[in-house]
Every structure is written in structure tokens, then in C-alpha cells.
Amino acid sequence: MENKGVKAIIFDLDNTLIDTxxxxxxxxxxxxxxxxxxxxxxxxxxxxxxxxxxxxxxxxxxxxxxxxxxxxxxxxxxxxxxxxxxxxxxxxxxxxxxxxxxxxxxxxxLTMSPEVQALLVHLRTRYKLLLLTNGVTQTQREKVEVSNSEEFFDEVVVGGEHEEQKPSVLIFRMCFEMLGVEAQDCVMVGDSLDTDIQGGLKANVRATVWIKRPGSSESESIKPHFTISNVLELPRVLAQLN
Structure with a gap:
């Protein structure tokens, strides 16, 4: 698959890559x-x-x-x-x-399944990957460590280490700069409409992908570009974007 537009993918951690x-x-x-x-x-x-x-x-x-x-x-x-x-x-x-x-x-x-690990390894051959997680520095860093997340990403950003967290546009802009890409080069993937999807929309990323967990409610005001039930479905979305 030739990469014609999407250059980077920003992932949430909790309930996106690991079942917190x-x-x-x-x-x-x-x-x-x-x-x-x-x-x-x-x-x-x-x-x-x-x-x-x-x-x-x-x-x-x-x-x-x-x-x-x-x-x-x-x-x-x-x-x-x-x-x-x-x-x-x-x-x-x-x-x-x-x-x-x-x-x-x-x-x-709090471990990534072999299937999720394989997905990230595959995606990283084609895209830059960044992990962006909200929360207290200690607790999120502990999750990053036990899940061995750092080995799958080009950058890891913990919101608690910065002045602003998702959905702030500022932290998204910082992520774009770290990856050396523009907002329109990026896809945001996460399970939270309020932080992941709203943040991605406000930052004008190319597409937002909402992982709708069982029991999650849709929002009248926050509309993701794509909705999937599991992160393993992401390649199908990327195929449409590319």
C-alpha cells in the first residue's frame, strides 16, 4: 500500500491498546x-x-x-x-x-495482546507512531513500562508531564512537532470522545478513529470520522484514507 497522505498515527493507551x-x-x-x-x-x-x-x-x-x-x-x-x-x-x-x-x-x-503488538510493528514500517496518554505521570509511566509500549513507538507523550493534556490543541501541536509532520498528515485513534476524538478534531488531524467500547454512548456534538469496535480494525480505515 503506497502512503499517499497519512504519515503518522497517534494512539491513546488506556482501553485502546490495553484493557485498563x-x-x-x-x-x-x-x-x-x-x-x-x-x-x-x-x-x-x-x-x-x-x-x-x-x-x-x-x-x-x-x-x-x-x-x-x-x-x-x-x-x-x-x-x-x-x-x-x-x-x-x-x-x-x-x-x-x-x-x-x-x-x-x-x-x-496491562499487557498488549500479541495481535496488537503485531499490528503496531506492521504499522511502524509505514507510518510514524506516537503514544499520547492522559493521566498522572507515575501511573501512566507504570502502564507504559509494564506494557512495553516504548518499543513500539517513535515517541511517547504522557499528559501529566506537560501543562496541557488532551483535548488541548497545544499538546497535539507538540506531538506534530515531535514527529515532524503536519496535522493533516496524522490520524488520531482512541476510545474517548471527550479527549481523543475531540482533541483530534480541534487539532485538525486528517481523521479521527473512535474505538467504541461496549456500553459507550455516542455524542451529538463530537462526531468521529470513523468508528470501529477494536483497534485491530484500523488497517481497514487506513486503506480508505490512502
Missing amino acids: HGAGEVALLKVGEFLKSSLNLDDASTETICSRFKQKLYHEVFNPLSGKTIDQLRSQHWEESVRETVGSCPGESFGSDCYRLWKSSRLQL
Whole structure:
């Protein structure tokens, strides 16, 4: 296939190349088992604690200048979730124990499948590839490391290391400069309409490709150029663009 237009592809990481959601659900089950055995809780109580942790994680605001690390903050999430559900939390380290189990269990599963790895290797023979992921520097760098992502990309950009994250046009422009390409040379691939697709549209990339996960809702205001259900379908989109 001759490359007539697209020169670079920018990929999101979480739930695009690795199944962060699925890994997180498995990790919650592990912590649930630990909670049951440690506190002698029933299923309803353990589910409530895990649900509360998920909500705190979803609404999390991390300030690196607060003097608290992301590990300390998330340990606090677990401690608060236990306390809010059963009225007390046994020992100062219990929240940390829950967090370490959740974190280690999740990281073990954050690997790229052989099929995704093969796809990236193939694409890199024809395009420049850049990984652009939002999030706290420590947590995203840990994911990049355990998934061996760096070996598949020309550049890796973690939003938490910069003043702006997706969907800011500024971070996209920085990515274009790093790759030595123009916006219209690039395709943006990701699972988030609000960050990946909206960011790509605002930055005027040639095309945006939305990976619509099960349960995802479409948006009236954010319209991707292409929608696929799995990143492995990307070659079909590229064939249309080229």
C-alpha cells in the first residue's frame, strides 16, 4: 500500500491498546476477596466498598504540589471507602494494603495482546507512531513500562508531564512537532470522545478513529470520522484514507 497522505498515527493507551477497564475490574475482585477474608464482610458490603473506590477514582483530582503522592491518595480512597461502608478501618495501613493489592493485580494484566503488538510493528514500517496518554505521570509511566509500549513507538507523550493534556490543541501541536509532520498528515485513534476524538478534531488531524467500547454512548456534538469496535480494525480505515 503506497502512503499517499497519512504519515503518522497517534494512539491513546488506556482501553485502546490495553484493557485498563477489564484489568481494573479483575483487580477489584481481588480486593473484594481480601476484604471478605480480612473483615468478615458479606458480598453487599464488599461490593459497596469497591464501588465507592471506583467513584473516588473516577472523580479523582491529583495535585502534585499537595505533598501527597498518587499512591498515598489512592490508599486514602480505599481507607475512606471502608470507613464509609462499615464505620471504621482497621489499622493505619489497611487502606495501603488494599491499594497495593489493587495496583499490583491491575498492572499484571496491562499487557498488549500479541495481535496488537503485531499490528503496531506492521504499522511502524509505514507510518510514524506516537503514544499520547492522559493521566498522572507515575501511573501512566507504570502502564507504559509494564506494557512495553516504548518499543513500539517513535515517541511517547504522557499528559501529566506537560501543562496541557488532551483535548488541548497545544499538546497535539507538540506531538506534530515531535514527529515532524503536519496535522493533516496524522490520524488520531482512541476510545474517548471527550479527549481523543475531540482533541483530534480541534487539532485538525486528517481523521479521527473512535474505538467504541461496549456500553459507550455516542455524542451529538463530537462526531468521529470513523468508528470501529477494536483497534485491530484500523488497517481497514487506513486503506480508505490512502
